Amino acid sequence: MGVHENTFDSTLGAYLLLLPTLVAIGAFLYYPSLQTLRLSLYKTFLFGQNTRFVGLANFAELLSSQTYLGSVGLTFAFAAIVVAGSLAIGLFVAFLLYEVSDGKAAYLVAAIWPYALPTAVAGTVLLFLAHPSVGIYTHYLEAWFGVELDWFTVGWQAFAVLAVAAIWKQVGYNVIFMLAALNNVPEALNEACELDGVETWRRLVRVYVPLMSPTLVFLVVINTIYAFFGSFALIDLMTQGGPTNATNLMIYQLYRDAFQFNNLGLASAESVILFVLVAGLTYVQLRVSDRYAHY
Amino acid sequence: MTGITTTDLVKRFDDVTAVDGVDLNVRDGEFLVLVGPSGCGKSTTLRLLAGLESPTEGAVEIADSDVTDTPPGDRDVAMVFQSYALYPHMTARENMTFGVRTATDFGSGEVDDRVAEAAAILDIEDLLDRTPAALSGGEQQRVAIGRALVRDPEVFLMDEPLSNLDAKLRVQMRAELAELHAELQTTTLYVTHDQVEAMTLGDRVAVMYDGELQQVAPPQRLYDAPDTRFVAEFIGSPGMNTVEATLERRGDDAVATWGSNQLTLPSAGRVADRVDGRAVLGVRPEDLRQERDGPLRMEITVTEPLGDSLLTRGTVGGAEMEVSLPARSPVGVGDAVSLAADPERLHLFDPESGEALYHSSTELDATEAEPLLADGSPERR
Amino acid sequence: MSHETQDDAAPSAITDATLVPEQWPVHAGLIGSILLMASPLLLAFVMSTQTVPEVYDITNIGAGSDGLANYLEVLTTYEMASYMLNSLVMSVVVTVGKIAVSLLAAVALVFYRFRFKNAIFFLILFTLMVPVPVRIVPLYELMAAWGWSNTLLALTGPYLASATAVFLLRQHFLSIPDSLVESAKLDGVGPLRFLWDVLIPMSRGMISGLGVITFIYAWNQYLWPLIVISDQNKQVVQVGMKYLQSVGNAGQTDWGLIMAGAVLTLLPPLVALIAFRGPLLETFGLAE
Incomplete structure (x- = not known):
């Protein structure tokens, strides 16, 4: 320096x-x-024309609203599922990519392309392929497993479809970073494992994952932020928060309060809460990793 | 006059004093080598001259003007770095011309001429359109030197320019640098930790230790009459043997004694009077020889055949010493041999300050007008 | 004794592993995951060539009889061409602007010493914590107050400053060897010339990597354009996907057409990713 x-x-x-x-x-x-x-300390009236100072009333209103609290719980659940899912799948694919010796370059491009996938495209394509009446995925899932799928009316199914779309889009990003971390594992450690005859999956869990922990922590943070903020397009295109608020994540509630109901003060309070939650989560994740990660 | 003068130069980094009151004078057209062990402050001194560091105290003059506060770009110095510092995305030619436009007022035709000239001198004409990645280490260093040549600066500053080259190339480039300087006569300050480079290249050599200049002198004088115990031990390969001994006057002479070993130092009587009975005796490995009934006795612990000589290490009166014996001398580890010293090549140093008290040679007077005896007593016999 | 046999066995096991690539489970796993991830798009592409009746014949996954007609129609009749052009302009402006602005900031942060440097660097990094949704209401009002609604300025301005780009460029500049920097200093090379002739050429990989990342990021923006652009002619392609949803006749949505739009929307970032995968991976610390 x-x-x-x-x-x-x-x-x-x-x-x-x-x-x-x-x-x-x-x-x-x-x-x-x-x-x-x-x-966030003001109330807006008459489509945003008039404002009045209300102190923390917006926050009080939000925290006593069952709809909003439901949306917060939903968002946390969504983030947990998306983070866990995209990290697990990402790790699986990254490890295979790391292990494969032939055709690595081609596999790599084929595995990371979802990084370029626009969220709106992911949403639109899955909206069609998983469509309750014309979707080919729905058709075969129903045919093979004998279940009745209608995520336009069944809340948890809508939530699941949304999570699948979000994970799909995020895997490419995770694979890139995980593969970079895997490539940094010293060659001597691999050779030591081979000499000791450590089986592949045990090697992944006991050797690579601990060594990758700084990258994994980083990805947990990034994926959490993505799950909180990045899934707006999916909701807007696929479910509009429905059915009956089953996919009404905080970001979508915020958008509706601000730009459909013109409740700017309330929406701002929601922004503040979003910020506090994400900043708090990031802080906790970093602190936990400080304690447990192997650097 | 394009010499360099520093006055009481001091550089501190936080609580470390890297350069501690250096008064250095590089004469016009001189090739001066600054040598010392790593961490002695030699590179920092060079960087102070270049303006890459600014001094905590003291002043720097280049070509008779004070440049202490002048930014490096305006000092008209060119530097050659150990790592060559070539821009990887530019060809050799672009590297050589890149700095010239800003640093000088040469026209573009003149720049082209100068590149051609430098390339001819350095024999890199065929390499000018290659990028550094396509050049060997030696070729890269030639380009780096070429870049300095094109600038036509008042002063060349070279920071260990040969250290990244392999041994054979280093010897070759060393000779070429000497030739180059003989031709151009540009004032040059050259920093190295390699004393062979220092001795072979320098018109004069400045030895630095612990932020201070120990001695500035022509190479041979540095070897023959080191000003301090540090210089004595640093210069020479291996360096001078030093051993603490008691010193007694015997008429005009003095006798140094350690263990059961004794050496007579001609005309050192007056020194013995001054030093209160103790001094550090210095004698170079090549000034000791095997001699039946010699006054010193060495138990050999290691022998290193160097081909042209047999370097022998052992203890003499409890002190570690090295002796350079003729090649194929019939001695081995565990032997005890008798040694004698050349009486013309003995030295005494102050045990506390390390300053030279005495050199026994009679040939030194003419070489330099510096006092042979410390505290200004030039007459000896 | 058993110890010795182990020693003997170990080297041959290694030789076996390297010489005989018994990797079929690895290949199978990779091909399986890749197919799983790619299948929605492959299906979308097939169905984008189908007519409405063909689409509603759910299990028909053969090439449709519409050929590329859906593409032509979606581009012209449904304005996708102009949405894509708007997206392209936005993405290029954001990419060039963000990199230019970040280059200047990184030069200041690395090659100058000045007061409040760490504070400013922190301020830049902390912007990572305030994504658009956290400031969306005032930002929208600000654009309205400045009369920027429905303009390219509103689409691009909020994306110009970038913590990631400044951070990565700063790291990269710091990794340039000291002696190269000092050499330029001895030559008295000025900051802009240093940036243009030394830093940019030496950071080509990093800059192209950042370029692709930024381009993909800008192209994929949805929420902000949705809010700040109400004039349909000026809308970007992501929001254009939303307009497409209502396309259809007699209660039957023309999914083939919509899939054509989706494939078109994916194409530019996908091409960018494949074309610049080298610098992209390098920027993420994954040199090929």
Whole structure:
């Protein structure tokens, strides 16, 4: 650091170079974030024309609303399932990719492409393929397992379809990072395992996973944020929060309060709660990892 | 005049003093080598001259103007780095010309001429359109030197430029550097930890230790008359043997005694008077010889045949010493041999300060107008 | 004795493992997972060539008789071409703008020493914690107040600052050897020339990697364009997917057409990913 930072000697120059970034984060990130905080203390009337200071009334309203609390619980459940699912599948695929010796490059591209998958496309495609009446997946699942599937009316099924879509989209990202972490495992450790005759799956669980723990923690954080914020397009295109709020995650509730019901104060309070929850979760995840991860 | 002068140069990093009051004078056109063990402050000194570090105290003058506060780009110095510092995305030619535009006011035709000239001198004309990845280590270093040549600076600064090369290439490049300097006569300060490089390249050699200059002198004088015990032990391969001994006056001479070993130091009587009976005796391995009935007795512990000589290590009166014996001398580990020392090649150092008190050679007077005896007593016999 | 036999057996086991690739379970697992992940798209592609009656014949997964007609129709009649163009403009502007802005910031953070540097770096990194939903209401109001609603400025401005890009570029600049930086300093090379002639050429891989990541990210945005663009002509393709949903005749949704739209929407980021997979993986620390 020392050598690099002495290269150019001009405080003014440094601030000029930083100016675009500072203006952008000021105008588009920090100013609106603080405004969110302020707005969350106001009530909006008449389609946002009038505002009145109400203190913490918005928060009180949210925390006493069964709908909202249900949405919070749903979001946590959704995040847990998506994080666990996308990490488990990601780890499985990444480990296979790491182990395979022939055709690695081709497999790699074939496995990570969902990284490019737009959420809206994932939602639209699954909306059709898993459609209760015309979906081919639904058709065969019903035919093979003799179940009745109608996620347009059955809440848990809608929730499951949404989770599958979210996991599908996220796996590519996880595979990339996990494979990078696997590649950093020292070759000598692999050879030691081979000499000791450690079986493949035990090697994954006992050797690789602990060594990958910094990456895994990072992915848990990123996937949590994704589950909280990134699934909006899926809900908007597939379920609109239904049936009967079964997929009404916090982000969607926020969108509806803000832009369908014009309840800007309440929506801002929801933004604040979202921020606090995600920041809190990130903090807890990092603290837990500090204690248990092998660095 | 394009010499370099530093006055009381001090550089501290937090609580470490890397350079501690260095007064260095590189003369116009001189090739001066700054040598010392790693961590002695030699690289920091070079970087202070380049302006890559700014001194805590003291001043730097280049070509008679004070550049202490001048940014590196305006000092008209060119530097050759140990790691070559070639831009990986540029060809050799682009590397050589990249800095020239900003650092000098050469026109583009002139730059082309200078590149051609430097390439001819360094014999890299065929390599100019290659990128560093396509060049060997030696070729990369030639390009790096070429880049410095093109700049036509007042001063060349070289920071261990040969250290990344293999041994054979290093010897070859060393000779070429010497030739290059003989041709260009540009003032050069060259930093190395390798004393062979220092001795072979330097018009003068500055030995640095622990942030301080120990001695600045032509190579042979550094070897023959080290100013300090550190220089004595550092210069030479292996370095000078030193042993703490009692010193007694015997007429004009003095006798050093340790264990049952005794050596007579001609004309050292006055030194013995001053030092209160104790001094460090110094004698180089190549100034000891095997001699029946010699005054020293060594128990041999290790022998290292070097081909042209047999380096022998052992203890003399409890002190570790090394002796360079003729090749194929019939001695082995466990033998005890008698040794004598060349009376013209004995040295005494102060046991506390390490400063030289005495050199027995009679040929030194003419070589340099520096006092042979410490505390300014030039006359000896 | 048993100890010795183990020693003898171990080396031959290694040789076997490397010489005879008994990896069929690995290959089977990979092919299975890849097919599972790709099957929705493969099916979507097949059905995008089908007519409405063919689509409603659920188990028919043969190539449809519409050929590429659905694509033509969705591009022209249903305006997908113009949505895609809008998306392209937005993504390119965001990509170029974000990288340019982040390059400048990274140069300042790495090659200068100034007051509040760590505080500013922290401020930039902390923006990771405030994604669009956390500030969506005031941001929307701000755009309205500035008269930016329905403009490219509103689509791109909020994406210009990037913690990830600044962070990755900063790491990369810090890894440039000291002596290269010092060499430029000795030559008195100025910051912009240093950026243009040294840093950018030396960061080509990192910049292309960031470029693909940003392009894919921008192309896939949904919520913000949905809110800030109400003029359908100016809408991006992701939201265009939503408009497509209502397409159909006599109560029968034209899923073939919608799947054609989905395939088209996926194509640009997928092509970008495949074309730039090298730098992309390198940027994620996974050199090929």
